[in-house]
Amino acid sequence: MKEQNRTVGIAPYGGSAGGWGALKAVADAIRGQMSVKQDVIALFKVNQPQGFDCPGCAWPDPQHASSFEFCENGAKAVSWEATSKRTTPEFFAAHTVSELWHRNAFELEGEGRLTHPMKYDAATDTYQPIEWETAFNEIGEHLRSYEDPNSVEFYTSGRASNEAAFLWQLFAREYGTNNFPDCSNMCHEPTSVGLPESIGVGKGTVQLEDFDHADLVLCIGHNPGTNHPRMLGTLREVSKRGGTIVAINPLRERGLERFTSPQSPIEMLSFSSTELASTYYKVRVGGDAAMLKGVMKLLLRMHEDALAAGEPGVIDEAFINEHTEGFDALKADLDATDWDHILKVSGMEREEIQHIARLYASAERTIVCYGMGITQHQYGTQNVQQIANLLLMRGNIGKKGAGICPLRGHSNVQGDRTVGITEIPSQELLDSIEKAFGFRPPQEHGHGAVEAIRAIRDGHSKALLCLGGNLAEAISDPQVTFPAMRKLDLVVHMATKLNRSHLLLGKHNYLLPVLGRTETDVQKSGAQSVTVEDSMSMVHASRGSLKPASPHLKSEPALVAGLAMATLPNTVVDWQKMINDYSFIRDAIEKVFPAFADFNERVKQPGGFHLRNTAAERVWNTPTGRAQFKVMQGINEDPRSLKCHDMVLTTLRSHDQYNTTLYGLNDRYRGVTGRRDVLFINADEAEKRQLRVGDQVNVIALDAEGNHTSRRMDNLTIVVLDMAAGSAGAYYPEANVLVPLDSHDTKSGIPAYKSVPIAMERVAEPVETSGARR
Structure with missing residues (x-):
């Protein structure tokens, strides 16, 4: 019996990618989340000219879209967002934040869509409902109280539309900062x-x-x-x-x-x-x-x-x-x-x-x-x-x-960058904003993701506003990140579902629910569309068709505008005009970014339009006007690997996962079912260490000298895969505990999630685990 428990949920997968396995997974996702009728209607509108852009990956749409222009994970993303499950004020009243913290990510998001704006109450340790106007006024009052605008971090998820992202950067820059930690800082x-x-x-x-x-x-x-x-x-x-x-x-x-x-x-x-x-x-x-x-x-x-x-x-x-x-x-x-x-x-x-x-x-x-x-x-x-x-x-x-x-991840992570989400803005961008809106943006560079966590840790940043995402779990080094975030004065999250970042509480905490990509967005001038840019610079419209999960939801553009109007009493931006009709947001984008000329007309074209890419035309926008061969000193991708450690670990996503979102606990193509507490190595490495499938090990991160550090993951179960010698893999974000905050690319700031020198300790007797722990 003990032998069977050690290998439960681990079996080789012999099929191809896609096929009947993918269709079964789609059917299971639909059946597990919502009414089949509603979801099927939604799926037929994914990536269609008059439909909505898939909230999953950023792979472009074919010029002639078929009636089934979606994939297994896209269907999971749609059903996960368009679920019939709801996380209501009654749910929050019944569960303290301290209790919810012990749930894993799959369980938290599995509770369903957020339905009401919420504010944390320390006396009861619960989130409680709050009126929108009250939330805006309180948040605005907090933001006005900080003497230094650079003490506020404006985080952006790559699922935000061009319209929401443009307003977000406009709000932050009129407020006075270029602090834009962004999911790009952690991927591309x-x-x-x-x-x-x-x-x-x-x-x-x-x-x-x-x-x-x-x-x-x-x-x-x-x-x-x-x-x-x-x-x-x-x-x-x-x-x-x-x-x-x-x-x-x-x-x-x-x-x-x-x-x-x-x-x-x-x-x-x-x-x-x-x-x-x-x-x-x-x-x-x-x-x-x-x-x-x-x-x-x-x-x-x-x-x-x-x-x-x-x-x-x-x-x-x-x-x-x-x-x-x-x-x-x-x-x-x-x-x-x-x-x-x-x-x-x-x-x-x-x-x-x-x-x-x-x-x-x-x-x-x-x-x-x-x-x-x-x-x-x-x-x-x-x-x-x-x-x-x-x-x-x-x-x-x-x-x-x-x-x-x-290959970009989030569906609009590239577009967010294009419309100004950057902590290192060019002078051209800053000058264009000043010309279009009449205020002078801050000139100094701001914080990326790692810099933001450092600033929060060191007490320099007092507030964190998150336009979507799950920053605390996505970033490296939870040992530093989690305690740092608990020191914040103000934390504001705009989200569709509950995640663990929402449970890292500062002094004042707000959880504000937003419309999803699949839902109808109706403003004063009628139903609105937003736009996204895919990995190949195609910009196209996205228009939701489903009834919103709650009448209390706001669109991301409307929410951003509401925060801006409550925070900036002397604003020179006509926020309300742009929210009444998103075409005015696109007009503003066009004024700041000439590449979007004729934006509102061109985006009406089926499939959208392509932003000019000068390198594809052999026009090189470098200081010398020529493409540059760039020399890399040495060949090691990580300074800690100079000694070529015996084993280097990479973090991995499972097949039932999109970034930090878990649609399930299976990893079909790698033969793992119902668990995430595994370590992947190859057969030769297992034999060399006298390990079998199902054996348990502790994983310890090594420093540059090969010494053990305090960063470790215990009781991981061995899974043997066909992979390179000297290589190991464990799931993200759980394995982020092995990645120090200071282990990042000095040029781009990206954490080194993919190269962690490790040692392994064999666990003498297997420990029974739930398999889904965090």
Whole structure:
């Protein structure tokens, strides 16, 4: 019996991504959350021209959307938001915050939609209902009481629309601060910082149709089956027309191996699938830069050998000479990089890296897709720039079927940045705001996410206002973050559902419910639409159709405007006009950001419009007007890995998860059911440590010298997966306890969630756990 308990919920998964398993998961999500009729109606409107944008990932919509333009995780996101369950004042009256704190994230959000504005009452330790006007007035009074505007942090979730995000940054800047900790600071900030230095644009350069022309697609450090499942359809089409897909990732993820399209009757009825990646290479956690330098080093040798043999070279010298700078410095760095070090850090064989180099050299058009496996390292910015270097070497930026493709998470995280959510605003942005609205914004840079937590910890920041999200659990180092947030004077959360951040109480606490993406937003001029920008710079409208979960909900734009009017008695912004009709918000966006010219007209087009991407046109908005090869010193993605520790851990999302939101406790493709208390390692590592599936270990984070720290996770159950040697994985955000706040990329500020040197202690006797604990 004890042996059975040790391995409960752990069994290999043999199926493909998608298929009947995905349809069953969709059906279970609908049945578990709400009335089937309402949810089915909602699903038919996901990602449709007259419908709403999926609140899940930011993968773009096809030009001709089908009637089923959603995926398994999109359906989960819709049913999770459009649930019939409600978290009412009666619920809060029956449960103290101290009691709720001991519930896990799945249980808290599983209570359903927030229905009323609430204020925390310390005497009863409960949230209690409050009138909107009273809440606005009290919050405004608190904000006016702070002498230094920079003592307030304005956090933004990437699910906020362009309209809400624009008003949010306008409110904060008229208030007097550029403090914008944002979910970008925890996912793709290295893209936003690194790519402008390389190519002059902090975004990807490809459009969806480029995948129709690519000869080679390199997928590095991402898991589309879980994190952006609609990408699987695009990869399927690449594979079926004969394009080559190569996956480079520490784990073999089913969503990069094979896919059964639920929209293909033949595949569904025949239980067949389409092979995606023709080759799958397992790079060691933290070894991507080493692998990339190895590929580039081989390209240089192949180029020299080709020229010596009188054959065309593999490096695009004409492109390099006309469009770039810094190639000689890059070449010198690659020449000086030792092969033994490359192989040790990457964990790959030289023949494997040679195969990637040969495929790349023979492909006329290559797209490189990457995710947070590249960005979430102490040298995440340099990682991104090495990918840019690789593409520039063969002129694979600025031509059809080629380019760089960062895979964003939240559905509008890119759009929020575009409309001004940034702690490091350009002078052009600040000047445009002053010209459009007549007030002078603050000129100094503000706080990103890590800087905000430090400021709260040190007592410099007194208030935290969160436009969505779950900052406390998303950021690294809960040992520092949680006590810091409890020192705040004012905490305001705008949310659809309850999460653990809402239970970290300061002196004054407000929980304000907002409309979801799926719901009708009616203002004075009628039903409103909002806009979002996907990962490929397409801006399109989103219009909810479901009845709001409660008559007491406010839209995010209306809530932001209400806070601004209550806080800024001498405001020069006509907030009410913009809330009455969101088209006036878009007019204001257009005044500040010329790229949105004719915004209201262009967004009426089915599918929206594409924002200009200068790098895709080979116009380089760098100081010299040329794309830049950027040298990375060394090949380690984390300074703590200089000694190449035996085991390095990466944090992972499960298949039933979107960022910190848990739709369930299963991880179907990795063979885990009903639990999250696991540690993934490969078979050789398990055998070397005399571990079996079901054995329990304690995980201890190591410092740069290899010494044990106080950061640990106890009683994790071993799960054996096909993954790189020297690599381990545990679930995010639980494993954030292993990541110190100071372990982050110094250029972009992103926490190093993906490279944590660890040691393991075997637990002598297995400890019975619930499997879902936090």
